[in-house]
Amino acid sequence: MNSSAPEKRKDTRKLVIKLAGVAVGMFAFGFVVMPPLYDVICDITGLGGRGLEVAQGASVSLDSDREVKVIFDATVNSALDWDLHPNDPVAHVRLGEMSETSYLAFNDSSEAIAGQAIYTVTPPEASLYFVKTECFCFTRQSLAANESREMPVRFYIKPDLPEHIRELTLSYTFFQLDEPAGATVTGAAQAAQE
C-alpha cells in the first residue's frame, strides 16, 4: 500500500488489463464456446431429447420381452400452413424390435412449401436409446399446393433402456424453410413421391 504514485499507476494498469481480459473472456465463453458446448452436452446426456442415433439397416438382438409404450406427437409451427398427424398415435413396441409408423402431412395452402421436421424424445434420457433407420426428418420435405403425403419413420429402441422408463414420446415439429419451395426435392421426398 505504500508504493509510490507511478508504481501505483502501473499496478492499476495491470489490474485493469486483467479485468478487461476477464470481461472479454466471458463474452467469448457466452458467444463462441457456449453454443457448441451446449450441443456436445446435449448429445452426451440426452438433454433436449435430441441425442438419438441414426443407423443404417438393422440387426438387433431380441433378448428382451419388455414392451414400452411409444406416443407419437405432431406439431406444425404457426408460420407453416400445413397439417401433420400421426397415423397411429400410440404403439406398443418390443425393445430391440424394428418398428415402423407413419405421419400424414397435408399442405393447406395454394402454393408449394418446403418444410423441415425437428424431433425430440421425452423423457430426454430415453433419446439416447432411440435409434432411427429412416425418418422424414433427415431431409427437408416439399409439398405441392394441397398435396398430402405419408411420411414413414422406422426405428427401434435399444434393449438396455433404463427400467424406469415405460413410456416415451416422439414428437415432431415442422418448420417452414425459407428457400423457394420445390426448387430441389431431396432423396427421401422424391422417393416418397414416386
Place this chain on the structure above:
Amino acid sequence: MTTEHTHDTHDHAGAHASDHHDDHDHKPTGFMNRWLFTTNHKDIGTLYLVFSLIMFLIGGSMAMVIRAELFMPGLQLVEPDFFNQMTTMHALIMVFGAVMPAWVGFANWMIPLMVGAPDMALPRMNNWSFWILPFAFTMLLSTLFMDSGGPAAGWTLYPPLSLQTGQSFAFVVFAVHMMGVSSIMGSINVIATILNMRAPGMTLLRMPLFVWTWLITAFLLIAVMPVLAGAVTMLLTDHFFGTSFFNAAGGGDPVMFQHIFWFFGHPEVYIMILPAFGVVSEILPTFSRKPLFGYAAMVYATASIAFLSFIVWAHHMFSVGMPLSGELFFMYATMLIAVPTGVKVFNWVSTMWKGSMTFETPMLFAIGFVVLFTIGGLSGLMLAIASVDLQYHDTYFVVAHFHYVLVPGAVFALMAGTYYWLPKWTGNMYSEKWGKIHFWLSAISVNILFFPQHYLGLAGMPRRIPDYSTQFADFNMLSSIGGFIFGASQLIFVGVIIHCVYRSKVKATSRVWEGAKGLEWTVPSPAPYHTFDVPPPINAQTVAHADEYDH
C-alpha cells in the same frame, strides 16, 4: 468515541492537504466543464444518482400504466401489445436504468470516501461509463415511438417470441450492449479503486461492509454482463442475419437462450441486492450505537452468496423439462443460499439487539428492508422447491416474490442510503418529518401493492397479461390501490431531496449522526470537492467496523 476526536483527525488531514494544494476545492466552472467533462468521483456519483432517480420515475410511470390496466378485469386503457411493452420496458428500465446505476452512483460517491482515496482509480473511464448511459436509455426508450413498437416479450427476451419484435429490436440489443459496457467499465473502476487506492492501514478486513459488498458485486458484473452481451448478440444475428442459435428449424435450441440468459440473470439479482446488504450493514450499527455483529461473517456470507449465485441459474426454468437429477441439484443449491442469507439477517438482528436504537428515516428504511426483504427471501425458498414451482411458474406469485426483494429490498436500501448520506452530500439536513411520512406511506402501500399478489399467484393468475378472469378482481384492485399510493409517495421522496439540496436551513455537522463511524464522517459536510489528497490515519476511531476493534 467523542466528537472532538473526529475534528482533530479531520483538521490534521485537512491541514496537510491545504499545504500542498492551495486551490484544491475549486470546482470547474460552466455547465459543460462541471458535468459533461467531469472526472471527479463526487460529480459522477451525483450524475449517476440523478440519472437513476429520473429512470426510477419513468419506470414507475410504466408500472402505474400496468396497475391502472389491471385495476379491473377487461381491457380498459391500453392495447394488449402496448401493455406487454410496458411490462418489458418497466423491468428493463428499473433493472438497468434505476437500481444498477443508483448503486454505481453510491459506489462513486462513497467508496473513495470510505477507503480514504482521493478519487476513483480511473477517473476518465468513470466519466465515460456514466455518459454512455443517457444514450443507451434514449435508444431503448425511443423504440416505444417506432412503428414496430418497443420490446414486448418480457425483459428476459426469450426467443422465439422476442425475435418477433420488429426492426426496433436492433435498438434494444444495442442499448443492452451499451449498458453492459457501462457496467463493466464501472466495475473495473470499483475493483481497481478498492484494491489499489486504499489509504495505508485500511486493510481488506477493515473496509466498511458497503465497500466489501461492492467489491464482490463488481466481480459478479464483470463475469456476467459479457455473457448477457453474448446472448443478445446471438438474438441479433438470429433476427437479422439468418443464424440459428435459437431457431429450432435451423438446428438451434431456444432453451439454450434460457440457460445463457439465467447464467447472467441469477448473478444479476445479487448484483442488485448485495450493495443493499452493504448499506443496511452501515446504517443499522449507526442507529443502534453498537458495532456490527459478526463483521467477518458478513464478508464471508456475501462471498458465499456470490459464489452460489453462479450455480443456481436453472431454478428459473424448472418447467422446460429437465432431468430429475438436474432439478434436484438446482433445488438444493438454491436452498443453500438461504444459509448465508440467514447469517446476514441474524447478524442484523443481533446488531440491533440491546442497542440504544433511534428511529431516524435511514434506520426506518433499513429495518423495513430487513423485515420485508426476509419475506421476499422466504417466498424465494418456496419457489426453489422444484415440484411446487411447476405450479408457481410464471404466476403472480413470482411477481410478488421478486418485487418483495427488489422494492422493499433493493429500493428501500437505496432510499435508506440516500437519507443516510444526503447530509454528507449536500451539507444540509433533510426534513425528518417528511422523510418519515415518506417511509410510512411507502412501507404500508408497498405491502398493499405486493402482498395480495402472492394470493393471486397461488390462485393461478399468470403474469404478463393485461386481462384476467373475474375471480382475481378484488385482489387486483387492492394491489392497484397500493400501487398508486406507493407511486405517489415517491414524489415525496423527490420533494424531500429537492428541499434538502436547495431550501434546507439546517446545516449538517461532519459526523451528521451521533453513532456514525467510518472515514466518510471525518470530512466536513458537504464533502469538499477534493478529499483525502493526503491519506487519512486509519485507527479504531476512523474505521467503521472491523472485528479487531470491536472489543
